[in-house]
Amino acid sequence: MYLNEIKPKTKCRITKILGSGGIHSRLLDMGCVKGEEIEVIKVAPLGDPIDITVKGYHLTLRKNEAKNIEVETI
Amino acid sequence: MSQKEITIALAGNPNSGKTTIFNNITGARQHVGNYPGVTVEKKYGYINYKGYKINVVDLPGTYSLTAYSEDEVVARNYIINENPDIVVDIIDSSNLERNLYLATQFIELGVPLVLAFNMSDMTKTRGKKINIELLSKLLASPIVETVGHKNKGTKDLLDAAIKHIENKDREKIEIKYGEEVENELEKISKFIEDKKTLQERPGSRWIALKLLEQDKEIINKVKEETGEAYLEIEQEVNRSIKHLSNILRDNPATVIADARYGFIRGALTETYKETEIEKVSATDKIDGVLTNRIVGLPIFAVLMWLMFQFVFKVGAYPMDWIDIGFSKLGDLVSNAMPEGLIQSLIVDGIIGGVGGVIIFTPNIILLFLCIAILEDSGYMARVAFIMDRLMHKIGLHGKSFIPMLIGFGCTIPSYMGSRILENKKDRLITMHVNTFMSCGARLPVYILLAGAFFPQIAGNVIFSIYVIGIVVAILMAKLLRVTRFKGESAPFVMELPPYRIPTFKGVLLHTWERTWLYIKKAGTIILAVSILMWILFTFPMIGENYSQDYDAEIVSLEQSFKSNEITEEEYEEDLTEIEAMKGAEGLAYSAAGRMERFIEPIFKPLGFDWKLAVASISGIAAKEVVVSTMGTLYSIQEADEESESLRENIAREYNPLIGYNFMLFTLLYFPCMAGMAVFRREAGWKEMWFQIGYTLLLAWVVSLVVFQIGRLFI
Numbered sequence: 070m071y072l073n074e075i076k077p078k079t080k081c082r083i084t085k086i087l088g089s090g091g092i093h094s095r096l097l098d099m100g101c102v103k104g105e106e107i108e109v110i111k112v113a114p115l116g117d118p119i120d121i122t123v124k125g126y127h128l129t130l131r132k133n134e135a136k137n138i139e140v141e142t143i
Numbered sequence: 144m145s146q147k148e149i150t151i152a153l154a155g156n157p158n159s160g161k162t163t164i165f166n167n168i169t170g171a172r173q174h175v176g177n178y179p180g181v182t183v184e185k186k187y188g189y190i191n192y193k194g195y196k197i198n199v200v201d202l203p204g205t206y207s208l209t210a211y212s213e214d215e216v217v218a219r220n221y222i223i224n225e226n227p228d229i230v231v232d233i234i235d236s237s238n239l240e241r242n243l244y245l246a247t248q249f250i251e252l253g254v255p256l257v258l259a260f261n262m263s264d265m266t267k268t269r270g271k272k273i274n275i276e277l278l279s280k281l282l283a284s285p286i287v288e289t290v291g292h293k294n295k296g297t298k299d300l301l302d303a304a305i306k307h308i309e310n311k312d313r314e315k316i317e318i319k320y321g322e323e324v325e326n327e328l329e330k331i332s333k334f335i336e337d338k339k340t341l342q343e344r345p346g347s348r349w350i351a352l353k354l355l356e357q358d359k360e361i362i363n364k365v366k367e368e369t370g371e372a373y374l375e376i377e378q379e380v381n382r383s384i385k386h387l388s389n390i391l392r393d394n395p396a397t398v399i400a401d402a403r404y405g406f407i408r409g410a411l412t413e414t415y416k417e418t419e420i421e422k423v424s425a426t427d428k429i430d431g432v433l434t435n436r437i438v439g440l441p442i443f444a445v446l447m448w449l450m451f452q453f454v455f456k457v458g459a460y461p462m463d464w465i466d467i468g469f470s471k472l473g474d475l476v477s478n479a480m481p482e483g484l485i486q487s488l489i490v491d492g493i494i495g496g497v498g499g500v501i502i503f504t505p506n507i508i509l510l511f512l513c514i515a516i517l518e519d520s521g522y523m524a525r526v527a528f529i530m531d532r533l534m535h536k537i538g539l540h541g542k543s544f545i546p547m548l549i550g551f552g553c554t555i556p557s558y559m560g561s562r563i564l565e566n567k568k569d570r571l572i573t574m575h576v577n578t579f580m581s582c583g584a585r586l587p588v589y590i591l592l593a594g595a596f597f598p599q600i601a602g603n604v605i606f607s608i609y610v611i612g613i614v615v616a617i618l619m620a621k622l623l624r625v626t627r628f629k630g631e632s633a634p635f636v637m638e639l640p641p642y643r644i645p646t647f648k649g650v651l652l653h654t655w656e657r658t659w660l661y662i663k664k665a666g667t668i669i670l671a672v673s674i675l676m677w678i679l680f681t682f683p684m685i686g687e688n689y690s691q692d693y694d695a696e697i698v699s700l701e702q703s704f705k706s707n708e709i710t711e712e713e714y715e716e717d718l719t720e721i722e723a724m725k726g727a728e729g730l731a732y733s734a735a736g737r738m739e740r741f742i743e744p745i746f747k748p749l750g751f752d753w754k755l756a757v758a759s760i761s762g763i764a765a766k767e768v769v770v771s772t773m774g775t776l777y778s779i780q781e782a783d784e785e786s787e788s789l790r791e792n793i794a795r796e797y798n799p800l801i802g803y804n805f806m807l808f809t810l811l812y813f814p815c816m817a818g819m820a821v822f823r824r825e826a827g828w829k830e831m832w833f834q835i836g837y838t839l840l841l842a843w844v845v846s847l848v849v850f851q852i853g854r855l856f857i
């Protein structure tokens with residue numbers, strides 16, 4: 070499962086970060102690493118991007134970017 | 144007594160309160176410049192403290208030190224090349240884990256490091272406990288608790304920095320990345336050491352680490368330094384990466400990032416305790432409304448409307464005062480000086496030209512005040528969150544929306560406002576299309592022409608011009624994204640920082656900085672261009688070469704008036720007309736007038752005669768000048784956009800197609816010289832010339848097509 074498929078108010082755990090280059094590195098820098106528990110909080114009014122919490126803060130990313138985060142629901 | 148000079152580099156995540164601490168340390172003793180070769184802003188300042196002269200450099204706010212962002216490369220290169228005595232990393236203590244990630248990379252660089260745990264008051268009230276002493280030991284860096292917005296801990300921070308610099312036996316630690324990676328690191332380090340390509344700092348281990356992470360910048364640097372020998376290094380690195388990917392089932396970059404977070408977690412499990420689980424935070428409550436699915440957009444629209452009203456309605460008053468002030472100044476100088484060239488240069492050239500720039504200052508101040516509040520409060524990130532879907536569709540970033548909206552008021556602050564975009568390509572595309580958001584100065588031209596040719600439907604005609612501007616902006620943004628600024632658009636992965644009440648001092652400093660840059664930089668260039676424009680419109684002087692003897696006509700007119708042959712009203716009217724004709728002839732004789740006749744063939748296919756061509760060239764100074772130039776050219780003195788006689792003259796001379804076409808042309812070519820001066824400051828000469836060139840070309844092509852096709856129908 071990938072983060073872009075997760076519904077709001079759902080908690081999940083990161084199992085792998087895909088992609089390469091800029092997006093890969095950016096996700097790692099922002100704290101999206103394997104094993105991290107995250108929660109999808111909401112979707113923006115126009116349907117994209119999404120708002121998640123990771124490491125205790127709010128992060129927003131486009132669904133297209135969220136495809137690079139493989140997760141399992143918990 | 145000789146003073147010891149030390150340099151502190153201030154680093155930290157965006158929203159960590161770094162700027163506030165920088166302001167606390169340096170006060171007013173700060174300067175803003177650019178890092179060489181890039182548009183990243185460089186802020187620096189100094190303080191004399193306990194016998195030291197402490198230079199403080201404010202590095203760009205970053206989350207990491209990779210080669211993927213210009214800001215991060217700048218920060219990293221500053222540390223490697225300039226070798227500051229110490230790095231002070233500002234940490235938002237309410238978000239330790241992610242903030243410390245940057246710190247681990249300073250540790251890797253081996254640079255002396257002091258950590259400022261900022262906003263430490265917040266963590267205490269939220270029931271979080273940090274064992275500062277132990278954590279400081281584990282990270283081998285002094286930690287100082289600060290509260291930036293209350294100016295607490297600033298002195299302690301400076302004391303700690305000085306003490307750490309003077310400490311000769313600083314402990315050094317290394318972050319370990321796991322046995323497998325360590326083995327490979329050792330091999331690669333040895334390899335580069337053997338090849339004698341090792342830079343003295345930051346050391347071969349760091350270079351090896353970056354090679355494993357496939358850091359483009361460092362790869363290129365090593366390539367440059369080693370020449371042919373690089374092939375062997377590359378082979379060695381690729382072998383390592385393949386080996387690690389096989390056994391760890393993940394690429395080395397991921398494993399290294401994991402290890403950094405592992406190091407942080409390790410240090411924090413021993414030293415950090417959350418005594419109570421936090422309830423719903425204030426930020427979450429505010430966001431429940433401001434980014435709400437249903438009311439989020441309407442609230443945003445209202446806020447933008449209020450900001451627009453504030454900037455341009457409130458700004459109109461001081462603008463009027465400045466306008467009156469400059470014309471009074473002009474009158475004063477006119478009266479105090481004998482009539483002639485020098486007077487004309489000072490009054491028309493310098494006072495008129497510089498006044499035309501200074502008059503925008505109230506807009507700029509108010510706008511940057513709004514932007515500073517939006518940014519410092521944390522709402523700007525929400526704007527990006529709300530608007531990104533729409534803006535992304537046209538190849539832009541969520542944050543592009545604000546500068547584009549501002550463009551409807553004045554293009555100059557919209558160029559400057561584009562700074563909120565961190566990514567260079569996003570910023571440049573936004574700047575290049577901002578000009579099509581039709582600014583306030585273009586409105587008088589539309590009012591004049593729409594009134595002349597479409598008196599019944601003037602409002603709709605003007606509205607259509609605005610809509611065309613928006614459509615052109617969207618098309619150009621898309622076009623630029625796939626051509627000149629091609630490539631991966633920056634990934635949209637952004638922090639939504641907690642809401643904070645902006646500090647008075649921070650907002651004012653922010654506003655003043657930007658405003659001063661505008662006045663200083665734009666002012667000097669504008670002065671030069673104003674003088675140039677004046678020369679072009681004044682020389683060569685017509686002297687005695689008028690086609691008619693206007694002076695004699697005036698004399699005879701005066702006589703007829705004195706002998707009561709004509710009424711005073713008739714006299715005034717005729718006199719104005721004669722003087723206007725004289726002025727128009729003088730203008731046609733000048734370099735600008737001649738140039739226009741010379742380049743008339745360029746404008747002819749658009750349906751413009753030399754008068755319209757001169758008018759559009761004068762619009763380079765500022766678009767509203769087009770109206771007054773047309774007044775001179777059509778021999779109507781004191782013309783404004785509501786002038787009936789000017790409208791009649793224009794309507795007589797051209798058809799509605801040409802009228803509409805001229806409005807289009809005015810909309811599309813670059814806004815004004817003040818705008819271009821700012822554009823150069825923000826993006827450099829090359830981009831400025833590109834903006835000038837492509838908007839002129841676009842204006843020409845669009846007008847050509849409209850005229851040539853339209854001609855077939857009338």
